[in-house]
Amino acid sequence: MSKNFDVVVIGGGPGGYIAAIRAAQLGFNTACIDEWKNAAGGPAPGGTCTNVGCIPSKALLQSSEHFEHAAKHFGDHGISLDNLKMDVAKMVGRKDTVVKQNNDGILYLFKKNKVTFFHGRGSFGKAVEGGYEISVAGKTAETLTAKHVILATGSNARALPGAPFDEEKILSNDGALRIGAVPQKLGIIGAGVIGLEMGSVWRRLGADVTILEGLPTFLGAADEQIAKEAHKAFTKQGLKIEMGVNISEVKAEGEGVAIAYADAKGAAKSLVVDKLIVSIGRVPNTIGLNPEAVGLQLDERGAIVVDAECKTNLPGVWAVGDVVRGPMLAHKAEEEGVAVAERIAGQHGHVNFDTIPWVIYTSPEIAWVGQTEQALKAAGRAYKAGTFPFLANGRARALGDTTGMVKFLADATSDEILGVHIVGPMASELISEAVVAMEFKASAEDIARICHAHPSLSEATKEAALAVDKRTLNF
Numbered sequence: 001m002s003k004n005f006d007v008v009v010i011g012g013g014p015g016g017y018i019a020a021i022r023a024a025q026l027g028f029n030t031a032c033i034d035e036w037k038n039a040a041g042g043p044a045p046g047g048t049c050t051n052v053g054c055i056p057s058k059a060l061l062q063s064s065e066h067f068e069h070a071a072k073h074f075g076d077h078g079i080s081l082d083n084l085k086m087d088v089a090k091m092v093g094r095k096d097t098v099v100k101q102n103n104d105g106i107l108y109l110f111k112k113n114k115v116t117f118f119h120g121r122g123s124f125g126k127a128v129e130g131g132y133e134i135s136v137a138g139k140t141a142e143t144l145t146a147k148h149v150i151l152a153t154g155s156n157a158r159a160l161p162g163a164p165f166d167e168e169k170i171l172s173n174d175g176a177l178r179i180g181a182v183p184q185k186l187g188i189i190g191a192g193v194i195g196l197e198m199g200s201v202w203r204r205l206g207a208d209v210t211i212l213e214g215l216p217t218f219l220g221a222a223d224e225q226i227a228k229e230a231h232k233a234f235t236k237q238g239l240k241i242e243m244g245v246n247i248s249e250v251k252a253e254g255e256g257v258a259i260a261y262a263d264a265k266g267a268a269k270s271l272v273v274d275k276l277i278v279s280i281g282r283v284p285n286t287i288g289l290n291p292e293a294v295g296l297q298l299d300e301r302g303a304i305v306v307d308a309e310c311k312t313n314l315p316g317v318w319a320v321g322d323v324v325r326g327p328m329l330a331h332k333a334e335e336e337g338v339a340v341a342e343r344i345a346g347q348h349g350h351v352n353f354d355t356i357p358w359v360i361y362t363s364p365e366i367a368w369v370g371q372t373e374q375a376l377k378a379a380g381r382a383y384k385a386g387t388f389p390f391l392a393n394g395r396a397r398a399l400g401d402t403t404g405m406v407k408f409l410a411d412a413t414s415d416e417i418l419g420v421h422i423v424g425p426m427a428s429e430l431i432s433e434a435v436v437a438m439e440f441k442a443s444a445e446d447i448a449r450i451c452h453a454h455p456s457l458s459e460a461t462k463e464a465a466l467a468v469d470k471r472t473l474n475f
């Protein structure tokens with residue numbers, strides 16, 4: 001006997017579980033199917049983000065940052081420590097606890113919002129009158145029917161050709177978050193968000209970290225001035241970053257991994273490391289979904305083809321998050337999930353792709369929203385720029401963290417904010433003000449005239465807005 005639902009969501013990551021909650025809030029009889037298992041084989045909803053992505057990486061970044069502060073910066077505050085040690089197993093155990101709290105939180109939210117949860121793999125059976133048949137393969141098998149289906153099956157790490165992940169020596173993000181002892185030498189292929197964050201964790205704990213990147217430009221998606229500042233800071237910290245390399249071979253041998261590559265000038269080089277993290281991007285995941293059964297259209301990358309409203313080629317079938325086009329970010333997936341649930345309810349769900357914030361949780365943190373200076377130049381847009389360094393911010397001095405700056409880009413005529421770029425302390429939090437401002441189409445002058453608490457890092461945001469009009473007060 002099949003169980004009937006108005007909405008069935010396949011995938012319980014940030015795109016899926018949020019879509020399910022919003023659909024239930026809107027009065028739909030909603031189910032969410034997710035197959036992720038914890039170490040004991042039980043349900044672990046939350047997807048990549050909760051289990052092997054955003055949340056555990058931030059837990060390790062926090063622990064390793066505490067360690068680095070204790071080792072290098074406590075002395076400045078008159079605090080001395082003897083015999084400072086890092087218990088990696090405990091750090092990883094704490095990270096696992098944080099993950100479990102988030103898994104349990106989602107199960108609680110399902111109950112609270114009356115979302116029926118199925119633990120197992122969901123796949124298309126067939127189209128039936130007024131909807132679809134979905135089978136769930138878990139501890140028990142179930143058949144569901146749904147009028148509307150939301151697909152949120154996420155993405156998987158991309159492996160290097162010829163060097164599959166063994167999660168012992170050649171690691172995806174999954175293995176990178178489970179390293180049991182500080183490696184002496186750590187190699188990372190890919191200087192993107194994940195590579196930089198993971199590299200920072202293990203460098204802070206004492207590993208000799210080399211990051212190899214195929215692209216010639218460091219953080220090409222970020223504003224050039226900000227990327228340059230960040231590169232300077234990371235290099236000073238001891239991260240070795242080689243740009244423009246061409247990897248020819250990766251071989252797990254003996255106790256380590258040997259990497260053969262050509263550097264940016266074409267010279268043959270080699271690197272031997274204890275562990276290698278490969279973070280060269282992610283591929284959309286539709287494994288086990290059985291898209292052929294209903295004729296669901298995928299593109300050449302394997303992503304589910306959707307229109308601007310997340311509609312697939314099938315009536316009543318929607319897709320959100322990493323499995324569709326657009327940036328692979330948890331908050332983008334969530335916004336799409338909410339918008340789709342609201343569209344199913346006949347409302348006007350909306351996602352503004354122009355104001356999606358980007359954050360890299362390194363130290364200094366990097367965050368931005370809107371357009372970069374190089375993009376404005378390329379588009380021939382007339383703009384004004386203003387920057388303010390944290391070096392001139394009282395709170396940053398008190399914190400002992402004065403690296404970086406806030407940068408504003410505004411339209412030359414209307415003064416509308418076109419982009420805000422931050423490298424520095426708490427950039428991840430500071431960027432929210434810029435996102436709100438851009439959503440409300442604020443001008444740089446609007447931010448410059450708003451009273452910001454003193455002393456706070458947010459005063460650097462106000463000052464950068466003032467700098468657009470060349471009238472900073474503290475620099």
Ligand SMILES: Cc1cc2nc3c(=O)[nH]c(=O)nc-3n(C[C@H](O)[C@H](O)[C@H](O)COP(=O)(O)OP(=O)(O)OC[C@H]3O[C@@H](n4cnc5c(N)ncnc54)[C@H](O)[C@@H]3O)c2cc1C
Pocket residue numbers: 010011012013014015016033034035036045046047048049050052053054055057120121122123152153154155173194285286287288289320321322323327328329330331332333361
């Ligand atoms: C190391 C790392 C750090 C990251 N840090 C950040 C960050 O700081 N901020 C940020 O915004 N983003 C970050 N991301 C990206 C973020 O994790 C993803 O963008 C986000 O998880 C995408 O959400 P999603 O719901 O589309 O898919 P996912 O989170 O991948 O969830 C998909 C879920 O669907 C399940 N599933 C798949 N197929 C089926 C099926 N057939 N049946 C049942 N279940 C199925 C999967 O098991 C999974 O639980 C990070 C990623 C990584 C790897």
